[in-house]
Amino acid sequence: MAKMTLEALRALREGKKAEIDRRETDGKDVHIIIGMGTCGIAAGAKQVLEAFINEIDAKKIENVTVKQTGCMGLCYVEPTVEVKVPGMPDTIYGKVDADVAKKILKDHVVGKKLVSDHIFDRPSTDILK
């Protein structure tokens, strides 16, 4: 993309916001967001990322985007993963390993049920909402 002007920046921001809103109302895409700070990676986040990608391929699960994000601050339960499935509450899972990743895909993403024992709370309200 070329250098932006003020107008272009505004347009980009509004466009992105609209895209996010659309995603939330359309309700097609599943998002799996993995905490990939130094802490998460040290606890095995890369292996978890691989496990998600491999399993999504193997089971041919559609409309799933796997992304990375920074550290959420829940060091005691790293690696952490947030799962957003339309129609279900956004959920944060902690102490995720390859097996839990498979379980999340099977039960949560496909089966639309939360996975017991690994749910944690987002530490605070989003001040930008």
Place this chain on the structure above:
Amino acid sequence: MVKKSYILVCGGSACEASKADAIYESFKKVLEDEGLKNDVQVVKTGCFGFCEKGPIVKILPEEEFYVEVKPEDADEIVHETIIKGRPVQRLLYKDKDLKVDPKADKFDMSKIGFYQKQFRIVLRNCGFIDPENIDEYIARDGYQALEKAITQLGPDGIINEVKTSGLRGRGGAGFPTWIKWNTTKGVSAPQKYVVCNADEGDPGAYMDRSTLEGDPHSVLEAMTIAGYCVGASKGIIYIRAEYPLAIKRLEVAMAQSREYGLLGDDILGTGFNFDIEIRLGAGAFVCGEETALLRSIEGNRGMPTPKPPFPAVEGLWHCPTVINNVETYANIPVIVLKGGEWFKSIGTEKSPGTKVFALTGKINNSGLVEVPMGTTLREIIYDIGGGIRNGKAFKAVQTGGPSGGVITTENLDTGIDFDALARIGSMMGSGGMIVMSEEDCIVDVVKFYMTFCVDESCGKCSPCRIGTRKLLDYLTKISNGNGTMEDLDKMTEIGMAMKKAALCGLGQTAANPVLSTMRYFKDEYIQHVQDKKCVAGKCINLIRYEIDPSKCIGCTLCSKRCPAGAITGEKKMAHKIDQAKCVKCGECYKGCKFGAISKI
């Protein structure tokens, strides 16, 4: 079909002990009876913090948060909240003393989960966005503050908002940010600099690393705003080489910003030029001190220089320089966007806003927490941190790293801000918070910090170079059981002299851990000196392992585990430890299945 509601029952170990299982079963039964089991899912979760008020139950999507729930409450919760959509008032968590002013306008209080003691300004994007994708930052109001700063506020308007906000530097000293900016802005010079201090040298601190890894653009945007405000065209981020991921994310972010024209010449077509470069530090603690940091960037040995001149007037290469900490910068875009008044409504009067702490040590839920200033240590440790590990008793918290001191039980309910911490003999520091339990020995902990200071003292001034060494010698002597009462007085004397005579903050504060623990834990020092005892069992020369012959069955396990060959005895006969050979490693003690070995 998709479930419509979810009942989350906290299954953390504390809640588990207080009937989480019974609550879980009770919900299942009520749902079954009501024919709702296909519409509502009951799940057990990990620990939610708040263990003191457990068991916790959370209902989604209503976001109701219930505390001290009993199995009998399941019926009411299902009928009221799930069926009728009304909260069960008596079970809601109520916070008596809010640190966020509910009267502050432009802020919808109904959206705040009061039970969540955290309030995230600095970490607002960490865990939300992909740090390597600038579009995600922009979608969350990114670079809107820069836009506002340039098109609406102008340099004076920015100073005004930052002044109104009351923002104080988060690097440790708590100096008002607007004064620094205003000073640099007021000096006319052909070249000025904006520097970000990302050296983060306190042992146990990693707030700045996480911020840069999770949200690099917030710092880039803030530095650009600072550059515009004071009239600087160059920014430098000084970051330790031990932070490779943070460095990589910064590089990616800077490249994307340049591509978008948010860094470089003619930013957003406004004619303003600003670019940022990264300088790597080799990880010396003293290079976090601002004058040493600037010397290090200049290519000289990282040693502090006397102030004045202050960097704001004469800093990098003798040019006026704004230098701020990562966390200080990360607050700026929010202050510019939401306004200084909004920021001021959070936290305490003299220390507005929030502080990020790296909560580590003997705590259940270690991690990064961001709380409004004025939050008490009790809330941080028990409500957020989930209490002390293994149910041990709380002893103290060390804040401010090697420059700080301890906060003890008597100050658990003191609201934490810059001034309160200084009053009780500790300091905010950069935000490391190391929790100690009854299993930690004060002398041992202080010895750790003093060893660190001896290593990190640059040696330029003698109060610091010799003072830290002498203090460490005394501490070692005490932990070996050879200390005298005069040593304790000498330590205080040396510490006070260092405070007055050392050249920079490192030496002036290096004795703080000693002075602060002498104030709160003198008894423990005296115990080491007079009784030759270390109750926590950490000073190995003051402990002894012994085998109780009446309990020992002669299984020989301890003698096999002993690396020093200090344990002898016939099979099926009581064993004995040769104290002269014992290296106090504790392997025998840990291994004995019959509780026959004691630590005295």
